[in-house]
Amino acid sequence: MKAVPSRIGLVVILLSLGMLNALKAQETQRQYLSGTDKDHTVNWEFFINTGMKSGAWSKIPVPSNWEMQGFGTYNYFRDTQNPDETGQYKHQFKVPASQAGKTIFIVFEASMTETEVKINGKSAGPVHQGGFYRFKYDITDLVNTGADNLLEVTVKKRSSNESVNQAERKADFWLFGGIFRPVYLELLPRTYIDRIALDAKADGALRIDVYPVNLPAGISIKAQVQTLKGQPVGLPFSVKTSAGQIIAGLQRQVKGVQPWNPETPDLYNLLVWLTDAQGRVVHRIKQRFGFRTAELRPHDGFYVNNRKVVFKGVCRHSEWPESGRALSKTLNLADVKLMKDMNMNAVRMSHYPPDQDFLDICDSLGLFVLDELTGWQAKYDVEAGRKLVKELVVRDVNHPAIVIWDNGNEGGWNTALDGDYQLYDPQKRLVIHPWEKFNGTDTKHYPDYNYVMNSVLYGKEVFFPTEFMHGLHDGGHGAGLDDFWSLMRRHPHFAGGFLWSFADEGVSRLDQNGKIDVQGNLAPDGIVGPHREKEGSFFTIKEIWSPVQVDLKLLPVNFDGKIPVTNDYLYTNLDKCVFEWKLVSLPSAGSGATTETTDASKKMTGPSLAPGSAGMLSLGLPANWKNSDVLYLTAFDQYRQELFTWSWPIHMPGMIKPVVKAGAKVGASETDSCVVIAADGMSYYFSKRTGNLQQVVTPKATVALSGGPVVAGVKHTLNKLNHFASGDTYVVEISYTGPSLFNVKWTFSPGQAAKLDYQYAIRGEADFAGITFNYPEELVTGVRWEGRGPYRVWKNRMKGQQFGVWQKNYNNVITGESWEYPEFKGYHADLFWATIQNKQSPFTVYATEPGTFLQLYKPLKAAGAANENTNPLFPEGNIGFMDAISPIGTKFQAAEKMGPQSVKNVQLNAPVKGSLWFDFR
Template sequence: MTNAYIEDFSPGHGTLAPRAWHPASNAKALSLNGSWRLRVSPTADAEDESFAEPGFEAGHWAEVTVPGHWVLQGDGAFGRPAYTNVRYPFPVDPPRVPTENPTGDHLRTFDLPEEWPADGGAVLRFDGVESCARVWLNGTGLGEFQGSRLPHEFAVGHLLKRTGNVLAVRVHQWSAGSYLEDQDQWWLPGIFREVTLLHRPPGSAGDFFVHASYDHRSGEGTLRVDSEVDGRVRVPALGIDVATGEAVTAPVRPWSAELPVLYEGELATAGERVPLRIGFRTVELTDGLIKVNGTALLLKGVNRHEWHPETGRTLDLETMRQDVLLMKRHNVNAVRTSHYPPHPAFLDLCDEYGLWVIDECDLETHGFGEQGWRDNPVDDDRWTPALLDRAARMVERDKNHPSVIIWSLGNEAGTGRGLTAMAEWIRGRDSARLLHYEGDPNCRDTDVYSQMYASHAQVEQIGRRLDGGPRRRRELPFILCEYAHAMGNGPGGLADYQRLFESYERLQGGFVWEWIDHGIRHPELGYAYGGDFGEELHDGNFVCDGLLFPDRQPSPGLIEYKKVIEPVRIEGDGADRTVRVTNRHDFADLSALAFEWSYQVDGETIETGPLSVPVLLPGESAELKLPAPERVHGPGETQWTVRAVLTADTAWAPAGHEVAWGQLPVAALPLPLVRPTAGPVAADGVIALGPAAFDARTGALRSIGAVAVSGLRLDLWRAPTDNDEGLDWHTGIRHAGPWRDAGLHRLRHRLDSVELGEDTLTVRTRVAPAAAEFGLATEYRWTCEGERLRLAVSVRPDGEWPVPLPRLGVRLGLASADAVRWFGAGPGEAYPDSSTAARLGRHESTVDALQTPYLRPQENGARAGVRWAELGGLRIEGDPEFSLTARRWTTEQLDAATHLTDLTAGDTVWVNLDHALHGIGTASCGPGPLPQYQLLAEAAEFSFVFTELHNS
């Protein structure tokens, strides 16, 4: 069978041994990226191999761009993407794959540049092909390989011609290697990373290993470069000029993610000069902690799949740089390369800008968990050579990056002998880094105890070393390699996790899942997710769970995360004008930051000035006195805001970029008072109360002055978030399902009475779902002082409520509204357990801009802590505050939509004024809201004051 290699346990044949990757040298390199010819066949054997012969006529074939995925090109002519999370999209029968195996034959002709040297050899390099490839050059078969996110090279110098070279590559979507790559992402075949021809002159460097350690006690670094080919190592800034293999020690500045000092050097052999960027640092497991340069780390990380909404896993350098800059600007200090080694240039950027990296092997067999891990490849010796090949290709390619401090064996692949073999090989090759693998509960093969989505209570137990388990595990540091599932609205509970990380030294942080939504740009849907391409098996929008939207705009979750993990803590007593500044960096002092204060009255900044903060070392704090305001201001809500900003441009952000901030309240806002000056009067079917008109039969509000109001009544429902829809891993509780079962999305409002008192209009109702015996006895009490109309709402549970409430407040419709002004938290959305980043002040927006564009529409856009808001001709005051939401569609329309394009603006703006909201949590994958953020059905009373705006 000529295609037997597709179902071969081995990683391939004919490729060169893996080696260190470097971006450039004085050797010639010819990029073979660009336009290729492509023919896609439905099966692996639908076409013979004649296309690889010189002279084959492929002019009628389609043209595609390499690097790229063929299913993302050609408007569906070459097949379509498919998404699954855990389940394999083919029968589980390892190493067999379906006969229906889309196969792409790729052709590229090229000439050698005139300056291409005549001496030496050449190497053909593929940086990433999914999932299996067979390669020919000028009709000669070079070999085949598996391992999609890993580099593969062939020696081709003896086959090259000056002109008319024909490179043929047959790529199969499915192979035995697909069983090792079940990584919760789109299945996207193709040559998706660069293809390069490298000249290898006589005496070229080959493989090399840069060992650059740092002694934090002496301040000296020790450098040794081991090289396959003898040569010399030069680092001019350190005066180093030594032979390869020779160690040399010198005073150096160490590398860290906060202070990424790199020394430019070169490895010079007889035929090549390879540029080196050397970062001196030492990684250790000491005192049960991950330490770098003698200091324990607190990892504030993200999991990063590679993604672009148009090109999939094909990323250019600027997109990768954009990712790194966004991470740095949002206080992220670490990346787990889930679940495969990234493009090698990304690690160059991590070295340059400063990020700690857990580099993860291209290995996940999650689908075997569906059958109790029976036949799992990592516990089958026939697969071990492929596992070792993947480990070696990762380690050899990336071993010279100072940013890489931990190797990860893979993800969600169960346990087995193959993983142990990988761990033993890696330790034998590189003993200067630590090993991670979350799926090793006994930590037999790892140096770090790791879990996913542990609850806050579990994390605290682990921090207190009360978690039990094997003794070795109890002595290891702990990280959450995945937590705070950033799917849709959320994640909630980030600040609560961070408090635990900062309270127990064993807890060395975690990595939010994940960096970016994997939406695919779509002409009708905006962005597509699982099922939008007709997949018969898919996992819906579970692929959209990032801190960035697909266009790389930060989500509210990323804004929240930035605040939660900020490296400077600003706290204090505003009334006493005392501020405490704490440096929470691991390595950097505060010399790069300037501090400034501002004084606000009712959300308006009245005075500003600089704040002199000493240069605090990591872990140090200082208590400082804020100046007294220069003049006395009138009554109102007063506070101080203190900001920490960059004093000068850095590589990752301009001067003035805000790193951290804190607000210190001084005096609370006086509550609005409404002393009744008029009573309700009924005439001609209308009840008049000051500026307001009500329906005399139902008591429903019709207008306030000239502003028409419709549908004002108690509201309990929200369009469930992805986290509402999820199952809490730890309690087994769902929220959205029981909410629907209880009928909270179809409440009935029974009118019991409309009562006209001397100065009060009272409307009594019972709010309850059909088919249920429980409900809420609800009263609306209206009073008026001049043009100010006060609504007091009281609710009392009737019967036994089986579920918490999604929300508690009133909803009303306005005939028109666009501009929105408010004094409260903002500028972005905030919910009870995701409100750390909400800053108290005066904010402005439009109704449209209040919406958060989650790919699957859901509850969004609430502005918390609102003291007053102005929109649609009304000023609405809280008593004392409320949560504000305004939309051009109803909650029911939002709930029914599956994509943003399903939402059509109506003639009415629907406004929610909420007394309270249920928390968000992260139960789309993990724990739900903590008890203190759950909204129980209890007796409550809340009030609002409405005034018509005459100059709006």
């Protein structure tokens, strides 16, 4: 039975509720006129003057980019079509009569590019120029409370200010139009706090710049730091003001705070309120923030909280295929989680400020942010730029994640604006010019390996390229990153770098039946696809940038269960991490299964290793650990998110062989053109002209494996073909003449698969090395294999893949132009066996040598590729067993410019010897 509150208790409760309601009434209230994001919209009336669906009034969801709703014209890079495209919006709204006497602002989070606003037929204020910035108008005197009001907005894609067009609409990205972020009213008391700007140092020193409006006499400004759960941190503090004062400063040393960093992103709330002479609350705001100190130390590095940091970052466009730049909190959260999943700790806003949601998530999940003023390769003029710098900094100044301001990009900086950032930023954050040596930094874009080497040897500036490893198609990003990162880390003033870019900028074209348009080679630069499909480089980056580093390529013969680990965190001891090992048995080639069996596993806390130090992790494996096939080791961070999983085969290839069955005597015969070996009901045809296998006829079907073996990339001619019985076996020996050694031996034994032994040599440099066969591509349906997967590898992108048994169906994907990942075609590492699934009869090939690559056909050249950098050479044969493979380049650099792993292969003096088993049974 519940207790009945006393009359006094009821009075106390009612008074408390009254105080809460009164306090709430003095907080800023927001009334949305549009929806809140791309998935929650409000229809407004809309008219566009040209392009799709032009010339008549209709409805459009707000927020949105109008092209993505079927209006107007799609343009990339510059407004070449319908440059004077203009949209007109109308919307009726009411402000409750209870809000009479309030100050009312209309706020646009962003509208591109030039926006004119009217309320009830009257101008709300000057036309706003600039498409990526929050702006607002005081419409108190224009609004009729308790009655209908008409909002009219005219949005032009191109601005009347040509510098705005040069900065924003002649740029390497999609040029959309429309009101693409929310529109809302802010309702405030007559005396209110317009904004605050914080400087919250890592040691708890807190400075607050408060900007009050319409202050009468007798007003005090008070502040209180709280935890996110509302618990006070220290005592409130205050300052008295004078009538008409427009800025006031508060300072406090807050004890016992936890500094913000991307590994432990601790946050607090700050309450700031105005009280009158009677102590009544006039207006109150709440700001989430973090304590942290960010500074450049010239000729040293970039420091956050007195710790030298390394940015592991990526450049990110705000875009989604079906909605353009109109996004949602859900999408922004997913993007930050993907970055964190790649072990990134930083993101650069390219080339404009993002949604506020995105920055909030960077604060809460932990990413350093470089926030950027638009200006791709051209600058705003001083008048327009000054207004936009203010809008950028005023909106974003209190985010602890933001540690650097970018004043434009690649020549798009107006140096007259460099000092403007500090006018609104009490933290005095560093201002850089991405691409330029400026302000003690070298942020060179797309340095080649030699540039990095020279910077390591002679560079004086703090080095962090704000774009590098250009990820066009499947080149860059992971390809070459291992070499670049290892070399860059030797720079005495190294501060990391930012990959270009996060996602392919693909747009679903309503005028092309929903086709994803990536504008040739201009936009498919991502680590993930337009819908965030993961490329192989995603996992390479994840391994290279893991804050736990494991440098153990193979298990040594005398492996004692100890793994060398390095703590690559900036702030976190490794004992905050958890490790888990698993011993796993893999399914066999003949089983058709891909499900593994866990034989044993164990979780353990990491060793106590400070950031930057190395040590050993003792696994404590069971005595019978060698009975399993694979050892997996997974590292989890302090939030139990996976950092990476390393894998090592316990046995070597060659220990797994085809099953021996009862078999009949092997025989041979000849035709005019072929030697035919009959073994266990199958017939193997060898050309008398070339010595190559021509086909295999099984009881089920004819398998059209032919044209091999040949040495990849080398032309040989048949010297001699011998075939003879040797006891129960039958042998086919083939020797060749040509520029280098090449000999082949086939052995056929009763009840066994066919065995191929070969040796070859190559001279000088080679793009690849190995032996190949041909099998008709139109007959292939898939592949099942034991080795590293599921993604293909390049010579300069070996990291990131797991050892196991994988299944992959055939596809003809071109990375960055279609997105059915992982791609079927290409090289696959550490082959043990592979079953080529096809429309005739599947067959399995077993490798016997460690380090064998399986080559599956040749990826198609991207239609948008302007050069051969991302189209490496492949052998003429389409199924190969390779000892060396090709690297891949980037949009701007051929592979040979990208470091040691990217140069061509050179064979040592000894010939290559290998063996394969071919099982057609």
